[in-house]
Amino acid sequence: MRARYGRILARFWKNSLLREMTFRGHFLVNVVSELLWVVMLLVFIKVIFSTTPDVAGWTEDQYLFLVGTHMLVTSLFEAFFFGNCWRISHLVRTGDLDFVLIRPASAQFLLSFDRVDYSSLANVPVGAAICIVAAVGQGTPVTADKVLLFLLLVGGGVLVLYSLLFTFAVTSVWLIRQTGVDHLWFYAVSLARYPAEIYRRFAGGALWFALVFVVPVLMVSNLPASVVVRTFQPYMVVHVLVVGLVMLLLSMAVFRLALRWYRSASS
Amino acid sequence: MSKYWVVFRVALAERLVYRADFFIATFLRFIPIITTILLWRAIYDGADRTEVGGLAYRQMVSYYLFVMISRAFGSMPRLATDISADIRDGGLRKYLLQPIDYLAYHLALRVAHKLIYFVMAAAPYAVVFWLCRRFLPGWPAGETLGLSVIALVLAFLLGFAINGLIGMLGFWFLEVGSFLHVFMTAQYFLSGHMFPLSLLPEQVGQVVTYLPFAYETYYPTLILLQRLDPGEMVRVILVQLVWVVVLAAATRIAWSRGLRRYAAFGG
Numbered sequence: 001m002r003a004r005y006g007r008i009l010a011r012f013w014k015n016s017l018l019r020e021m022t023f024r025g026h027f028l029v030n031v032v033s034e035l036l037w038v039v040m041l042l043v044f045i046k047v048i049f050s051t052t053p054d055v056a057g058w059t060e061d062q063y064l065f066l067v068g069t070h071m072l073v074t075s076l077f078e079a080f081f082f083g084n085c086w087r088i089s090h091l092v093r094t095g096d097l098d099f100v101l102i103r104p105a106s107a108q109f110l111l112s113f114d115r116v117d118y119s120s121l122a123n124v125p126v127g128a129a130i131c132i133v134a135a136v137g138q139g140t141p142v143t144a145d146k147v148l149l150f151l152l153l154v155g156g157g158v159l160v161l162y163s164l165l166f167t168f169a170v171t172s173v174w175l176i177r178q179t180g181v182d183h184l185w186f187y188a189v190s191l192a193r194y195p196a197e198i199y200r201r202f203a204g205g206a207l208w209f210a211l212v213f214v215v216p217v218l219m220v221s222n223l224p225a226s227v228v229v230r231t232f233q234p235y236m237v238v239h240v241l242v243v244g245l246v247m248l249l250l251s252m253a254v255f256r257l258a259l260r261w262y263r264s265a266s267s
Numbered sequence: 268m269s270k271y272w273v274v275f276r277v278a279l280a281e282r283l284v285y286r287a288d289f290f291i292a293t294f295l296r297f298i299p300i301i302t303t304i305l306l307w308r309a310i311y312d313g314a315d316r317t318e319v320g321g322l323a324y325r326q327m328v329s330y331y332l333f334v335m336i337s338r339a340f341g342s343m344p345r346l347a348t349d350i351s352a353d354i355r356d357g358g359l360r361k362y363l364l365q366p367i368d369y370l371a372y373h374l375a376l377r378v379a380h381k382l383i384y385f386v387m388a389a390a391p392y393a394v395v396f397w398l399c400r401r402f403l404p405g406w407p408a409g410e411t412l413g414l415s416v417i418a419l420v421l422a423f424l425l426g427f428a429i430n431g432l433i434g435m436l437g438f439w440f441l442e443v444g445s446f447l448h449v450f451m452t453a454q455y456f457l458s459g460h461m462f463p464l465s466l467l468p469e470q471v472g473q474v475v476t477y478l479p480f481a482y483e484t485y486y487p488t489l490i491l492l493q494r495l496d497p498g499e500m501v502r503v504i505l506v507q508l509v510w511v512v513v514l515a516a517a518t519r520i521a522w523s524r525g526l527r528r529y530a531a532f533g534g
Contacts, residue, residue: 025442029445029449030448032449033445033448033449037452040455040456043467044461047462047466047467051320055306056309056313187299190299191298191302193302198306198308198309199305202301
């Protein structure tokens with residue numbers, strides 16, 4: 001079974017690469033636009049830290065590391081899952097989901113891994129470079145086990161985001177709407193970008209609690225970054241990974257339920 | 268004039284189809300503002316001073332709220348994409364055959380979109396502004412109010428001219444969408460949407476505040492914020508006028524030149 005899924009995955013990635021190669025200009029422009037965004041972000045950070053020594057306890061280097069981590073997590077999600085989640089509501093509306101369901105493999109697997117957006121992967125080295133510059137700037141020793149934990153938590157962050165967005169995308173079986181996956185993604189990203197501590201002051205900390213413990217969107221970038229450049233509590237690591245797995249199982253359950261309601265387009 | 272009135276009325280009806288979605292989307296639009304406000308709270312706390320970039324914390328919050336209003340006037344979602352798509356796909360022919368001015372047609376369309384937006388967004392905006400009332404300055408004097416309205420209308424025209432001009436690039440380039448992405452990113456920064464331009468270092472700020480983008484968002488927002496004295500407000504409006512005239516003329520020239528090319532393509 002495993003070998004078969006491995007081969008499907010390899011084929012998906014190859015096809016996506018071929019598709020990407022057809023539109024090389026697209027790749028180039030994406031890279032330029034992302035680099036521009038990074039420059040703007042760095043200017044903004046410079047501006048912020050020219051007025052204050054720290055933001056919610058994060059120094060400039062630590063904040064920079066958070067920005068780099070956030071880029072890693074979001075670009076990995078965008079590369080592997082965003083386009084796939086985004087397409088689901090379209091497939092439901094047009095009834096093209098049928099063509100996925102008739103195939104002899106897990107439908108959730110086929111839907112989730114169909115395409116890779118390689119141009120988003122271009123941000124991975126940029127995010128990594130920012131992380132390295134920040135870590136060197138701060139001068140904290142970076143050990144191998146810290147790096148491994150960091151990578152594990154980046155994976156955990158992607159898992160949390162995937163489960164959340166996939167579940168949301170699947171609900172389009174019940175709700176026809178315009179406000180789609182791209183909206184949710186935009187807001188999730190704009191929440192997760194900042195130090196989690198800044199949310200403690202809002203609504204008596206209720207929002208912070210919900211976004212850290214219930215749906216740990218704030219943790220997807222904050223936690224991996226904290227592990228390397230700040231202190232962290234081991235229980236949080238366990239918590240995020242457990243919640244990530246629970247959310248994944250939930251997304252699978254919701255998907256199965258949704259399929260029972262799915263009635264194609266024309267019948 | 269009456270034909271543009273029809274365009275206007277059809278666009279109105281079209282916009283009313285997705286009402287519920289609209290309300291949700293409008294409220295969601297304030298989420299990034301909440302995070303921005305919380306970020307600035309942390310910055311002011313860390314800086315341990317009352318003014319950053321010449322703005323007190325209350326004014327900083329108001330700045331971001333008023334930016335929403337300026338953007339509501341100045342933003343032209345999909346205008347450039349629509350125009351360049353018409354050029355590329357040959358859909359432009361449909362309009363050329365009709366006794367209608369293509370740019371005036373789009374302007375009528377946009378006025379309708381904006382009016383519907385203002386009517387429907389009034390309630391959500393009122394709620395958010397009421398919730399944030401302790402940050403806002405008091406009601407402006409009559410003349411400031413009048414000048415604000417003028418500045419906002421000019422921001423609308425400026426946004427239309429800038430995006431129209433970019434749409435015209437479709438005559439010369441096949442793929443405007445990717446360029447547009449880069450442009451939108453730059454505009455987010457240059458217009459003062461990301462943060463008040465007064466925070467920029469002196470020399471950079473001087474260049475940026477001469478560009479039309481600052482007159483689309485930054486300066487109208489400062490007028491709403493009651494940060495400018497009457498002389499400055501009049502100067503801003505005059506510069507806005509100059510930019511509108513220059514860019515509208517450029518759009519017209521691009522249109523007539525491009526049309527010659529376009530006709531040549533059709534054979």
